[in-house]
Amino acid sequence: MNRMPYSAVAREQPPADWNVPFVPSTGLFAVPGSPPAVHGILLSRTPQTAEPIITTPRIRLSESHRAIVVQVVIAFAAWTFLAALSSSQTVVYLMQRGQPILWRDMLTSRFADWYTCALFTPLLFLLARRYPIDRRSWRVSLPVTLAVTSICVLLKYSLLVPIEHALDLNLRATIWSEISRNFANESMAFWAVIGIIHALEFNRRFREREKAEADLRVRLSEAQLEALRSQIHPHFLFNTLHGISTLMHRDVEAADTMLTRLSDLLRLTLKHRGENEITLQEELSLAGHYLEIMRIRFGDRLTVTEEIAPAVSSMLVPQFLLQPLLENALEHGVARTAGPATVNISAGVVDDHLEITVTDSGRGSMEAPLVGRRHGLGLANTRLRLEQLYGADQSISLEKLSDAGTRVAVRLPLRAASPRQRSAVPSVA
Numbered sequence: 001m002n003r004m005p006y007s008a009v010a011r012e013q014p015p016a017d018w019n020v021p022f023v024p025s026t027g028l029f030a031v032p033g034s035p036p037a038v039h040g041i042l043l044s045r046t047p048q049t050a051e052p053i054i055t056t057p058r059i060r061l062s063e064s065h066r067a068i069v070v071q072v073v074i075a076f077a078a079w080t081f082l083a084a085l086s087s088s089q090t091v092v093y094l095m096q097r098g099q100p101i102l103w104r105d106m107l108t109s110r111f112a113d114w115y116t117c118a119l120f121t122p123l124l125f126l127l128a129r130r131y132p133i134d135r136r137s138w139r140v141s142l143p144v145t146l147a148v149t150s151i152c153v154l155l156k157y158s159l160l161v162p163i164e165h166a167l168d169l170n171l172r173a174t175i176w177s178e179i180s181r182n183f184a185n186e187s188m189a190f191w192a193v194i195g196i197i198h199a200l201e202f203n204r205r206f207r208e209r210e211k212a213e214a215d216l217r218v219r220l221s222e223a224q225l226e227a228l229r230s231q232i233h234p235h236f237l238f239n240t241l242h243g244i245s246t247l248m249h250r251d252v253e254a255a256d257t258m259l260t261r262l263s264d265l266l267r268l269t270l271k272h273r274g275e276n277e278i279t280l281q282e283e284l285s286l287a288g289h290y291l292e293i294m295r296i297r298f299g300d301r302l303t304v305t306e307e308i309a310p311a312v313s314s315m316l317v318p319q320f321l322l323q324p325l326l327e328n329a330l331e332h333g334v335a336r337t338a339g340p341a342t343v344n345i346s347a348g349v350v351d352d353h354l355e356i357t358v359t360d361s362g363r364g365s366m367e368a369p370l371v372g373r374r375h376g377l378g379l380a381n382t383r384l385r386l387e388q389l390y391g392a393d394q395s396i397s398l399e400k401l402s403d404a405g406t407r408v409a410v411r412l413p414l415r416a417a418s419p420r421q422r423s424a425v426p427s428v429a
Contacts, residue, residue: 075121083114109169116160117189120152124190128197149190153183237266239327243297258296265289269320276389277316279417280347280354284308287322287345294330298341302334307346315354316415318385324378325358325408333362333406353411361405379408386410 087110094101127148131141157178164170240262247255268289284306291304326343334341342361347354379398386394395411 075118079114079118083111086110086114105169108167109164112160112163116156120156123148123152124194125197128194128201132201133198145194149187149194152190153186154179156186240293247297254296258293261289261293261296265293275319278319279313280315280317281313283317283319283322286320287326290323290326298334301340303340303342305342305344307344309348312347312349312354314417316417317354317356317412318389321382321410322358324382327378328408329358329360329406333360337362349414350411352414354414355409355411357407357409359405359407363404
């Protein structure tokens with residue numbers, strides 16, 4: 001093999017104008033001369049021959065493996081603490097009796113005693129999970145636990161006594177003499193550990209049950225929201241199609257345009273399928289398509305104005321929030337007014353909440369109450385959706401103005417949209 005001053009690991013093949021020999025035995029390109037920092041080639045100096053550069057891969061543990069490692073570390077720390085506590089008690093006892101303290105022998109004996117107990121920790125965890133001592137299974141679990149702890153005591157001294165003899169400790173002891181002398185104490189120690197494990201297991205199961213119940217409540221709430229939203233769409237669609245069918249008898253071209261606008265609106269709502277909340281800007285886009293349909297129906301006598309504070313455009317609101325509010329204003333205000341009418345949409349921050357109002361100048365009767373009347377499905381549905389989404393941190397009110405018209409005001413908590421939600425805002429075409 002030719003000797004070269006440098007070897008290289010190439011992430012891609014070097015340029016064709018480089019005279020770079022390939023070394024089959026190493027699977028590397030050997031680059032002579034000074035190391036150029038181009039083309040992703042990592043160089044390392046070698047005195048004799050080109051050799052591969054070995055990198056150690058990073059070991060990534062899964063969530064379950066990390067949990068096991070944490071449990072092992074905690075168990076080891078707990079048994080170490082008990083061994084240290086036992087050693088301290090032995091020191092105090094020897095000092096009170098005026099006996100000499102052989103630190104090496106004493107510490108070795110105490111730690112060997114407790115670490116042999118620690119070897120049974122996985123078995124005790126398995127026992128507590130497989131045979132929990134509770135009201136349903138204690139008749140079976142109690143005898144099984146008693147038998148397993150007794151076997152653990154026998155196995156512990158079958159390990160401990162030979163280890164002590166190998167370390168020149170407690171040479172006069174035998175396995176059976178140690179078992180007969182310490183069986184009750186060791187059994188109580190194992191039962192204490194089992195009690196702690198049961199407490200940990202009961203806490204773990206309680207937290208898992210709480211999490212499952214929380215997930216169930218979320219899924220139930222989402223199902224209820226979806227059911228409420230599915231009521232709005234047919235209700236709105238029925239009213240719009242009814243308007244189109246009425247318009248067909250006097251203006252076919254306008255009815256055709258109205259049907260085209262309806263298809264555009266429905267296509268836009270499909271973009272937000274499965275989303276309970278969208279930004280106010282997106283909601284205004286949906287409302288704009290709906291108002292384009294209504295302008296065909298009401299003609300020039302309908303004027304729509306908007307007063308939207310720039311700071312609230314990216315705030316989250318329930319999808320299809322404005323449509324039933326606008327429908328209420330149009331059907332019970334504008335439609336019952338002979339002359340021109342105005343509908344105003346405003347949004348801003350009031351008392352640390354997002355307040356959205358829809359006001360009409362019509363002279364029709366106010367639709368009240370918000371729930372409990374057949375013709376009030378849109379507003380009643382909106383109130384139920386707000387309660388599902390925000391609980392008590394929301395309100396919706398319907399107010400008859402002193403001069404003429406009606407105002408519907410909705411207050412929501414201020415919640416800004418994430419960057420991903422703000423990035424996909426449909427055009428109001």
